[in-house]
Amino acid sequence: MSQTDTVSRILDAAEVLFAERGFTETSLRTITSTAGVNLAAVNYHFGSKKELIQAVFERFLTPFTDALARELDRRAAAGGALTVEDLLESLYRVGMGSLAEQGRDPQRFMRLLGLAYTQYQGHLRRFIVSRYGNSYRRFAGLLAQALPGLDPVTFYWRLYFMLGATIFTMSSYDAIEAILREDFGAQSTLPETLERLVPAAAAMLKVNAE
């Protein structure tokens, strides 16, 4: 078993288990046994559990922010000002696409993102902010440009309202969809739900703008 194999097996198992139960609730023994590797391999390859958590985030956030940057470049080069809807669509399409093409589950990453915000893991928040702050600021800046005439503080809060609606809904997508199916007999796919989210979030951002 080569090194890269062991490392990625650990990352695969950790990603699934963290998203399912959270960080503290997932022991290294559970991770290594489902990965089929030795317990000590985590500390050998990653140093500590904290660094493993960061590595899990790095492995999906870096491709995501890279793909988002390319998508924004592409849209900007196509000319014409970007609308709020354009930006949200880009964000969601990249979120769905850049990870799905690796055969990985988009909802899982939304759950991880949600955990990063809500769990008590100071190191994770610091890690994400320092590593991906620039991508965040670029997107937020473009969104602010698409919303002229909105005072900065109002924009700031609405940005978080939008993030909340997105992360919260996507990270509990399975549970919410299950209730929908049970109570209404209807069902939704993830892309359908994102298509509903774009106009709703855009309307929220745009109240009294322009």
Added chain:
Amino acid sequence: MSQTDTVSRILDAAEVLFAERGFTETSLRTITSTAGVNLAAVNYHFGSKKELIQAVFERFLTPFTDALARELDRRAAAGGALTVEDLLESLYRVGMGSLAEQGRDPQRFMRLLGLAYTQYQGHLRRFIVSRYGNSYRRFAGLLAQALPGLDPVTFYWRLYFMLGATIFTMSSYDAIEAILREDFGAQSTLPETLERLVPAAAAMLKVNAE
């Protein structure tokens, strides 16, 4: 030290610590030592840690849903159909008021609510749904009435978008507000932020309605 005293000291400490760090990250020893009571008192009075968690939620959710029911009764009796804004304002005012008048922190309960959704605690979700499902359904029903012409599935998802925006923003309120103060030099109070949230969330719910 009377019984009620020990019980409520444990609940007070657990409420603060759970909201701060989460459930798994808070040990019974931390709770009992900050409460100034013996470790075994938790198992004696509550039976188990799970039941303590449920008791913490019960102590703030019951007054909240009771106050919400009274507020909705009052508004309904005043005559006239309730608008989306009316309902959101009622919800937020009760959330702020009914707990603040007990001298307890509203943001703390938002954090707890957020945790209930995101943390891996099946028993908690079941407990809340079975105990407070009726209050939830009454509010959702009134909101649906205020949004005629909206197909049920779209309404359903937007309800969760709204809950996400609310719970996510409120549960991370301190952190978000701190960044605002640092980057913009501006500051917001919680009531101000809720005043921003009402029209934003209402706009999101109302897209293409009526």
Added chain:
DNA sequence: GCCAGTGCTAAACAACTGTTTTAAATGGTG
């Protein structure tokens, strides 16, 4: 004045946590 019963405490329990240690095996290089 005793007794039942409630509230509370200190100590111990077994199970589990992340991490480290020691030794064995592996695989490419000279």
Added chain:
DNA sequence: CACCATTTAAAACAGTTGTTTAGCACTGGC
């Protein structure tokens, strides 16, 4: 083939976890 760094393995480590036990202090009722 021999060598050495890399990688894995099993075991032990020290610390923490929720829970239970056995006994103490105190109350109100008879």
